[in-house]
Amino acid sequence: MTVTVSASGLTLRYGGTVALDDVALRLEEGITGLLGPNGAGKTTLLRVLATAVPADRGAFTVLGHDPGTAAGRLAVRRTLGYLPQNPGFHPDFTAFAFVDYVAILKELTDRAARHREVRRVLAEVDLADVRGRRIKRLSGGMRQRVALAAALVGDPRFLVLDEPTAGLDPEQRMRFRELITRTGEGRTVLLSTHQTEDVAMLCHRVIVMAGGHVRFEGTPAELTARAAGRVWSSAERDPGARAGWRTGAGAFRNVGDPPEGADLLEPTLEDGYLLTLDDTGAQAVTR
Amino acid sequence: MTTTVTAPDAAVTPAAAPGGPRARAVLALALFEARDLLQQIVVLVFFTVYTVAVVRQMISGHLGWHELTGREGMAGYPALQDADRETQTSAVLLGVALFLCANRAALRSRRQDTDRHFGTLAMDPWRRTLGHALSVVPFALFSGLIVAVRFGWAALRPGAVGHGSVFELAVSPLTVLLCGVAGVLLARLVPSAFAAPLLAVTSYVVVLDSLVFADSHWTQWLSPVVAESGGDPLPSDLIGRPAAWHALYLTGLIALLLCAALLRSGGRTARIKAATALALAATAAGIAGQSPGPSAALQAARAQVSEHPESVERCAVRGATTYCALPEWTGRTADWAEAVERVRSLAPGAAAARPLTVRQRVEARYGLEGDPSYDPLTAPGVVTVGTRWGGNRVPEFSTGLASTLVAGDEKAGGEVCDGRVVAVMWLALGAADDPLGQLRAVRLDDSTEGGSYVLTPTSGLLMSAGQTKVVAELLHRPRAEVTARVKARWTELTRPGVSTARAAELLGVAATGLGAEGGNSCSE
Numbered sequence: 062m063t064v065t066v067s068a069s070g071l072t073l074r075y076g077g078t079v080a081l082d083d084v085a086l087r088l089e090e091g092i093t094g095l096l097g098p099n100g101a102g103k104t105t106l107l108r109v110l111a112t113a114v115p116a117d118r119g120a121f122t123v124l125g126h127d128p129g130t131a132a133g134r135l136a137v138r139r140t141l142g143y144l145p146q147n148p149g150f151h152p153d154f155t156a157f158a159f160v161d162y163v164a165i166l167k168e169l170t171d172r173a174a175r176h177r178e179v180r181r182v183l184a185e186v187d188l189a190d191v192r193g194r195r196i197k198r199l200s201g202g203m204r205q206r207v208a209l210a211a212a213l214v215g216d217p218r219f220l221v222l223d224e225p226t227a228g229l230d231p232e233q234r235m236r237f238r239e240l241i242t243r244t245g246e247g248r249t250v251l252l253s254t255h256q257t258e259d260v261a262m263l264c265h266r267v268i269v270m271a272g273g274h275v276r277f278e279g280t281p282a283e284l285t286a287r288a289a290g291r292v293w294s295s296a297e298r299d300p301g302a303r304a305g306w307r308t309g310a311g312a313f314r315n316v317g318d319p320p321e322g323a324d325l326l327e328p329t330l331e332d333g334y335l336l337t338l339d340d341t342g343a344q345a346v347t348r
Numbered sequence: 349m350t351t352t353v354t355a356p357d358a359a360v361t362p363a364a365a366p367g368g369p370r371a372r373a374v375l376a377l378a379l380f381e382a383r384d385l386l387q388q389i390v391v392l393v394f395f396t397v398y399t400v401a402v403v404r405q406m407i408s409g410h411l412g413w414h415e416l417t418g419r420e421g422m423a424g425y426p427a428l429q430d431a432d433r434e435t436q437t438s439a440v441l442l443g444v445a446l447f448l449c450a451n452r453a454a455l456r457s458r459r460q461d462t463d464r465h466f467g468t469l470a471m472d473p474w475r476r477t478l479g480h481a482l483s484v485v486p487f488a489l490f491s492g493l494i495v496a497v498r499f500g501w502a503a504l505r506p507g508a509v510g511h512g513s514v515f516e517l518a519v520s521p522l523t524v525l526l527c528g529v530a531g532v533l534l535a536r537l538v539p540s541a542f543a544a545p546l547l548a549v550t551s552y553v554v555v556l557d558s559l560v561f562a563d564s565h566w567t568q569w570l571s572p573v574v575a576e577s578g579g580d581p582l583p584s585d586l587i588g589r590p591a592a593w594h595a596l597y598l599t600g601l602i603a604l605l606l607c608a609a610l611l612r613s614g615g616r617t618a619r620i621k622a623a624t625a626l627a628l629a630a631t632a633a634g635i636a637g638q639s640p641g642p643s644a645a646l647q648a649a650r651a652q653v654s655e656h657p658e659s660v661e662r663c664a665v666r667g668a669t670t671y672c673a674l675p676e677w678t679g680r681t682a683d684w685a686e687a688v689e690r691v692r693s694l695a696p697g698a699a700a701a702r703p704l705t706v707r708q709r710v711e712a713r714y715g716l717e718g719d720p721s722y723d724p725l726t727a728p729g730v731v732t733v734g735t736r737w738g739g740n741r742v743p744e745f746s747t748g749l750a751s752t753l754v755a756g757d758e759k760a761g762g763e764v765c766d767g768r769v770v771a772v773m774w775l776a777l778g779a780a781d782d783p784l785g786q787l788r789a790v791r792l793d794d795s796t797e798g799g800s801y802v803l804t805p806t807s808g809l810l811m812s813a814g815q816t817k818v819v820a821e822l823l824h825r826p827r828a829e830v831t832a833r834v835k836a837r838w839t840e841l842t843r844p845g846v847s848t849a850r851a852a853e854l855l856g857v858a859a860t861g862l863g864a865e866g867g868n869s870c871s872e
Contacts, residue, residue: 151462152460163465168370168470
């Protein structure tokens, strides 16, 4: 696999808060998941990579282009598709007009070719039938797909998706996963999410961030393997567990360092994620 | 951001730049925004009002809305040096709409939180600003087209005289452009949707104040549209408006506002900085050029034509009448001659053949504004004609001419108040296509009953209720019959002191109810 994005030493402070602290990463073709609790620096990292904000220190390249120069930044932006967290819309625009507008801002100047491209991406996100409908009349899931179409227009090689499935119902989330799978083919996709299922289902690599640091970088299987032998079942909550919750069957699922003779369970990606955060001192989610 | 060059692990070919020259992308954005502007209700309404107003003005010759038909009828005889200026005011409507809507469009990304996304796209913010500003250009071009059609319509009229100024014609499109660019700049300076409406109202008050109350010539000309009107059309070379300087000022100002918006949006390129300096220089030059008032030479020339029009006029003889016209109006002598011959045709031989001079006069000393008045001439047989023609000006001229034929000179004609008024009004209106309509038109009260003031190019004359009654009765009767009676009794009808009752009797009109003065208007 070729490396599409290469970053080292990325550091960014907001006032006294360190949002990114010496972040290094390499992204290859395919979908990379970005996990982390709120405030981990995920969105900040995505905004830096999307050239929305410059880092205070460090460097990165996208497809060999250095965004530190005007020409390099332009080249990066021409390879980039960005779906921000809670994207804004122009509600009076139709889906077609909005994506067309974004296509113009991506400097697709040939009108006929641009319109073909807009129709193509709207079809790709299954919005061909409602492309003439105003955005204010679309459902939340449809709007999210419009935003994805806007990110995809111009066929970018590097796609940055910031929590695209947030706020979607299970069916919409499932459909969105299908879309992301399709769009990941032949592209480099960096997918930020709180949903470990998204990562498990979609990503060939995963990065875990906490406190502005990269805590883990590897495959989902490697992250899951971190919890091997550290997940067990018990009738009551184990006080020694780092996290534990009652399952639907009534037993407790515990994550941490199991007592001897514990009834070990098959770990999941979420277990590996929770333990990674806990091992690094970050706050794990305890349910 | 400190950047170090990090070589990728393997050379990856970037996506081909999807656009061509970046300027084309800006034009594509401008077209998109222009289409969006056209869908804004405010623009649509003002656009429609502007177009309808202009079409209506073209047809009627009126600048306002108060007349539904072209009663004044002067549209057929435009002075092109005024027609160019009359295209300007109505464009302000469209300009205000574009100011508001271009401002709103430029704020759209901020209001609807798409800036976070759009900020990562290839088009720089300053190019987006440029796209917004250029989106107004189609509207300016439309305004230019409307101006061209309107002026062309006037210029192609057979009765058109004079010369228009391309700089005056440029004011409408430039004003539209200025308003739109100002809206975009305001969006970049004050990112609030309330700023534009507030500023529009404030500007209106300020501009109105500067136009209505300001005495200063130079502050008056800072306004985009300086609509000087009210006076009679002046010869082109006496207009004295700094139209070219004003067009330069507006062009410079538009460029300056645009550059300010681009700089504010981060477009700090050498070209934009140079353009800013150039725009500033053009604006300053425009202000300097348009600020001085009329020169001494111009004022002298205006005085000369006002006091001694004969010194610049060209005269032509047609029959017993000499027509002296200002150089740009010589083509109108045929229209004057037609009116003269109509009046003469109703008079008996000697009177009909009496030598007359039609002298064109214009009051240029007070410039383009003000309500000019002309003292009646005392030279025998010399009649005043103004620089306007068509509509009411025709019966007014005919009345002045008829009173001169009857009384000997213009001043004496204005003092006629006895029964001779009947002969004057018959000569003036008897041969008209619509005599009663013309009677109504020439009277100040627009009626055919009661006493009223009758307008002429100079002082006018009074017409009593009795005289009105007799004249209206004559105008109802067959023209040949009345003409024969008038010609037969001309001497008595035009004798000073003849009473209206006697005139009525001579012409076979019932003389009842004419009052103690015998129907004369001398005591009114």
